[in-house]
């Protein structure tokens with residue numbers, strides 16, 4: 471709590487609007503709390519299961535390149551991954567109290583190729599929706615929304631990992647969309663999971679979307695005017711995004727292809743200053759040093775990422 475109070479004190483000086491917005495600050499899995507990324511602190515030394523994210527401000531364009539995980543898609547230098555069993559719940563906690571009660575809550579998973587999401591861009595993944603809550607009761611104008619339930623539940627949202635999803639490396643993307651003003655505001659953050667004990671029901675092709683790509687600025691669920699005359703009697707709301715996992719009618723999508731040529735990204739001859747333990751030391755597109763500090767070894771994690779371990 472002290473750290474968060476400090477953060478707010480700092481951020482409020484730098485960003486006067488910060489109190490109106492925010493994001494997922496921590497997670498709870500199996501009784502364990504995982505603190506999230508702190509976007510207004512230095513990235514140096516941050517060690518968390520959450521993917522880095524950059525701002526409390528909302529994304530207001532569904533084609534924004536940061537829509538997958540509210541950042542450039544990369545993992546952190548000291549990225550961690552939490553293990554969760556399929557069928558078990560995971561809770562995300564927003565800054566408390568979350569300020570926007572009007573709009574839907576959505577949770578997505580995306581499977582990564584290989585055995586870890588570390589080093590895999592969230593922009594390259596295909597997402598399927600495992601949980602959603604739109605207009606829960608009443609009218610669009612004055613009813614109760616998923617977002618309102620999230621606030622009432624201690625500004626938190628609990629999603630159960632479906633027991634049927636295949637085991638593997640995943641990103642989980644919790645999102646709250648705010649509709650109190652237009653354009654709609656998107657607040658997505660992601661965390662890395664290893665799902666164990668899973669099933670064999672792969673998402674179907676029609677259940678999978680990219681971000682950006684999964685939403686369109688013309689989606690009825692994103693253009694709705696909650697203050698219109700029509701909204702005062704309207705009791706239906708169409709949640710944006712693909713059909714919920716388990717309800718799609720397409721064919722089963724193949725799992726993401728495994729890393730193709732691990733040898734092509736094997737660490738090359740050591741050059742440059744040594745990389746700290748857990749830092750990146752190789753991978754496709756990486757141009758930095760491939761030398762690790764003494765005591766750690768540059769290890770191929772996947773084609774995109776080698777790490778000093």
Ligand SMILES: *[C@@H]1O[C@H](CO)[C@@H](O)[C@H](O)[C@H]1NC(C)=O
Nearest residue numbers: 496563564565566624625626
């Ligand atoms: C409510 O959420 C805060 C984090 O925002 C957490 O520290 C606290 O334990 C939660 N309270 C309950 C009763 O779950």
Ligand SMILES: [Cu+2]
Nearest residue numbers: 490491492569
């Ligand atoms: Cu806001």
